[in-house]
Amino acid sequence: MAIKFGRPIDLRDVARTTATQPALDLTIRPRRNRKAEWARRLVRENVLTTDDLIWPLFVVQGDRTRSTVASMPGVERLSVDEIVRDAERAAKLDIPCIALFPYTEPSLRDEHGSEACNPDNLVCQAVRAIKQEFPDIGVLCDVALDPFTSHGHDGLIKDGRILNDETVAVLVRQALVQAEAGCDIIAPSDMMDGRVGAIRQALDQAGFLDVQIMAYAAKYASAFYGPFRDAIGSAKTLTGDKRTYQMDSANTDEALREVELDIAEGADMVMVKPGMPYLDVVRRVKDTFSMPTFAYQVSGEYAMIAAAANNGWIDGDRAMMESLLAFKRAGADGVLTYFAPQAAERLRQQHR
Numbered sequence: 001m002a003i004k005f006g007r008p009i010d011l012r013d014v015a016r017t018t019a020t021q022p023a024l025d026l027t028i029r030p031r032r033n034r035k036a037e038w039a040r041r042l043v044r045e046n047v048l049t050t051d052d053l054i055w056p057l058f059v060v061q062g063d064r065t066r067s068t069v070a071s072m073p074g075v076e077r078l079s080v081d082e083i084v085r086d087a088e089r090a091a092k093l094d095i096p097c098i099a100l101f102p103y104t105e106p107s108l109r110d111e112h113g114s115e116a117c118n119p120d121n122l123v124c125q126a127v128r129a130i131k132q133e134f135p136d137i138g139v140l141c142d143v144a145l146d147p148f149t150s151h152g153h154d155g156l157i158k159d160g161r162i163l164n165d166e167t168v169a170v171l172v173r174q175a176l177v178q179a180e181a182g183c184d185i186i187a188p189s190d191m192m193d194g195r196v197g198a199i200r201q202a203l204d205q206a207g208f209l210d211v212q213i214m215a216y217a218a219k220y221a222s223a224f225y226g227p228f229r230d231a232i233g234s235a236k237t238l239t240g241d242k243r244t245y246q247m248d249s250a251n252t253d254e255a256l257r258e259v260e261l262d263i264a265e266g267a268d269m270v271m272v273k274p275g276m277p278y279l280d281v282v283r284r285v286k287d288t289f290s291m292p293t294f295a296y297q298v299s300g301e302y303a304m305i306a307a308a309a310n311n312g313w314i315d316g317d318r319a320m321m322e323s324l325l326a327f328k329r330a331g332a333d334g335v336l337t338y339f340a341p342q343a344a345e346r347l348r349q350q351h352r
């Protein structure tokens with residue numbers, strides 16, 4: 001491996017000090033446990049493995065199509081046939097789960113996000129195609145209306161307000177078509193009140209007792225979603241912001257109340273989003289509820305690391321691994337990350 005950013009200084013530990021100066025009278029020297037790679041491995045508290053990774057992918061209409069996302073270097077929108085190839089890559093890399101997000105053709109977007117409930121929409125097509133070839137990989141589908149609405153909001157709008165209960169009714173239908181297509185995990189990211197309970201009830205009534213729910217329980221109104229909105233094509237159309245449903249970045253007690261509600265309504269797993277700027281929330285959620293807790297390293301976090309790395313300003317690979325390990329340290333059980341395949345490849349090399 002070429003060392004671009006400084007040489008590794010793995011100084012040989014000398015058995016006895018040869019310093020000319022008298023040694024300090026220190027009984028405790030924490031550096032002893034860091035003296036060599038084997039010693040550091042021995043006392044290492046947290047590890048990242050491929051089991052921790054969920055890989056988000058973008059689906060686009062077409063055939064053999066891979067289109068770049070300008071604000072997410074290295075990330076592409078994939079047509080259904082191509083997404084099956086990436087699912088295969090995920091399976092080969094031992095990544096347990098992939099997450100799907102659609103770029104909906106502008107002509108199919110409307111005020112009500114109708115395409116979300118079309119059993120033949122891009123996401124449903126992709127789920128079927130992936131499940132047919134790779135039934136053993138987990139498939140997570142996002143539930144929210146923003147990829148489908150002409151205004152870019154996650155819910156229905158009336159007189160400039162996002163309607164809660166009316167939106168929940170649509171989300172329930174969206175979740176059902178996704179479950180019908182073969183989705184394993186339904187992940188509501190819309191932040192409407194009561195949607196987890198409504199979706200759970202509908203899934204159960206339809207016989208989808210084993211379909212899990214991963215609730216985007218503590219999801220903040222964040223500037224870090226910018227590149228994602230580029231990827232799904234809602235950046236240009238979004239009117240206003242999402243602060244009447246996504247959380248205020250200033251709050252953490254509120255995150256605990258949101259998580260508590262989603263668990264009570266039947267969430268099997270909970271998520272905090274974004275990731276790195278909200279590691280304190282991850283820690284509090286994990287400590288308070290002992291639930292399977294996930295963090296989403298969102299598009300803006302990915303873009304920052306990728307951009308700095310592409311400029312030669314940071315060592316991208318090391319920054320990626322360090323950022324992912326931070327989630328483990330904060331108590332996360334797993335991470336949704338666009339770095340998933342790169343991280344998995346790196347983990348594989350390390351273990352060789």
Ligand SMILES: NCc1[nH]cc(CCC(=O)O)c1CC(=O)O
Pocket residue numbers: 142144146154189190224225226227228229242297298299300
């Ligand atoms: N509700 C849709 C949704 N699901 C995941 C993300 C963001 C993911 C990312 O930035 O990587 C968003 C965007 C938003 O809420 O505006």
Ligand SMILES: [Mg+2]
Pocket residue numbers: 191192193194217258261262
């Ligand atoms: Mg909620």
